[in-house]
Amino acid sequence: MDSAPHSAGDNYWQRNLAICVFGSFATIFAMTLVLPFLPIYVEQLGVEGHAAVAQWSGIAYGANFLSAGLIAPLWGRLGDRFGYKPMLLRASLGMALLMPLMGLATDIWQFAGLRLLAGIAGGYASGAVILVAAQTPKARSGWALGLLASGVMAGNLLGPLIGGSLPPLIGLRPIFWAAGGLIFVAFVATLFFVREMPKTRPPLTEDQTSGWSQIPNKGIIMTMMWTGLLLMVANLSIEPIITVYVRSLVQNVGSGSVFGENTAHVTFLAGLVVSAAALGSILSASWLGKVADRLGHAKVITMALAMAGLLVIPQAFVTHGWQLIGLRFLMGLALGGLLPCVAAVIRHNVPQNLVGTVLGYSLSSQFAGQVLGPLMGGFVAGHIGTRAVFFGTAALLFLGAACNFKVLRASRHA
Structure with missing residues (x-):
């Protein structure tokens, strides 16, 4: 290829x-x-x-x-x-x-x-x-x-x-x-x-302009774009409600807890929750990428999505801030290598002269996820309830894992 x-x-x-x-x-x-x-x-x-x-x-x-x-x-x-x-x-x-x-x-x-x-x-x-x-x-x-x-x-x-x-x-x-x-x-x-490296610049043909005609595994590319969007939605769906959710946890904690004095620590604790997921992703991204180079990127994507889905569900039932921090950290570990794996799968399945074009569309889908995630999270929390955000996010992650598993079975080129 x-x-x-x-x-x-x-x-x-x-x-x-x-x-x-x-x-x-x-x-x-x-x-x-x-x-x-x-x-x-x-x-x-x-x-x-x-x-x-x-x-x-x-x-x-x-x-x-x-x-x-x-x-x-x-x-x-x-x-x-x-x-x-x-x-x-x-x-x-x-x-x-x-x-x-x-x-x-x-x-x-x-x-x-x-x-x-x-x-x-x-x-x-x-x-x-x-x-x-x-x-x-x-x-x-x-x-x-x-x-x-x-x-x-x-x-x-x-x-x-x-x-x-x-x-x-x-x-x-x-x-x-x-x-x-x-x-x-x-x-x-x-x-x-x-x-x-020196880049050859042949005249663009109609096929090269459209791009899709040169890509044999179009289903894989579309699945990777959907996966990138899904990942950003899953990461950011909690953003609009994190402070409100943390406040409810702080108010439910007894005065003997380190966070139980009142709501003075809400913003600090909310920052820790957000930072925990980011820290987990930082620690796991290169390691998961290395594992994916050996086992196959699609396999790692499928397993990581399923594991993240399992970790989202208990976040709806936590009673203390440290529990939410720990679960978000573990979720960050699971999701940290996904975007690199998505880019690697695309890079392996498109011609060299289309790498930038296709990755550009993939990045656009991720930006769309950055916009849709907070919007969806805020809407669901406002109309259904805070816990529904976690259940909905888990369902999306499981759906993404199923789609990637189907693609993995259909093609071994990733």
Whole structure:
């Protein structure tokens, strides 16, 4: 399937991986630094009233994901055509310029517009996935993509933690400027240290433009896109209700517990719950990728989805915060290697000249999951009940495991 030689790339794919891990961590860390104080900044831009601040904060937060999801297939196709390194340079330089501009915004429309542009111009981590998937030897792709995923998740974990402590020290606007500087460091590292194999650029035919005609295992590709969307929905479905759910646990705990004094620890405990899943994923991503390289990526995906489904159900019945933290950590361990495995399966089942295009569509499905997950979780919790969110998420994970098992039985090429 993959006819492109890797002999030249074998000399520097590990260095490319190291720079991509650093660049992905730096860009994600910088972008998430602003999340803890986003509503405060929105208020400083002239938005008044609790409802308006919440609404504009959601718009500014979601604008980045919306535009990034819509543009990802285009960047993937251009990467196939002109090279993946130029896509990394475009993304990192674009974000390095836009982040300081966010710190100079004078009204909410400017800020929301710049967040939208950041999603269009950015996507370093997404581009890094495509470059690593395309240039890493197939036998090591699961491990390499898992290591890259660990860098991304570490940025997602540490960015908000550090960002929440910076405003009292340096103020809000300087954080945007510092974030832009950090992303520029990633741009410089990518410019001077990432090497890409020479890319042949034959004229695009109609078949190459459509892409699907060159893919023999279309069912596998569609299943992987569905799996990526499902994973993001499962991870984020609890996000809108986590604080409310944790508050109910804290209120039910006796005063002798470390969390039982009243609701003063709710936000802290909610942060631990979210961080526990991220930490589990960081620890397991590269290990699960290595296991998948030996056993088969589709097998690991199926088992991980089923295990995660089993771990979601008891989360609906916990009575103490530490129980929820432990279960979310275990769920993170189970799910940590899934996105790298999804990318590896796609990389193994599409021609080399379509890797970026197809992975771009896969990334779009994941961005869609990031939007749908919180929406679905909030809707179900509001109309049916909090526990129904966990049961619904478990059902989706079991359905995903069944679909992947069916594909595994139908084809052994993954």
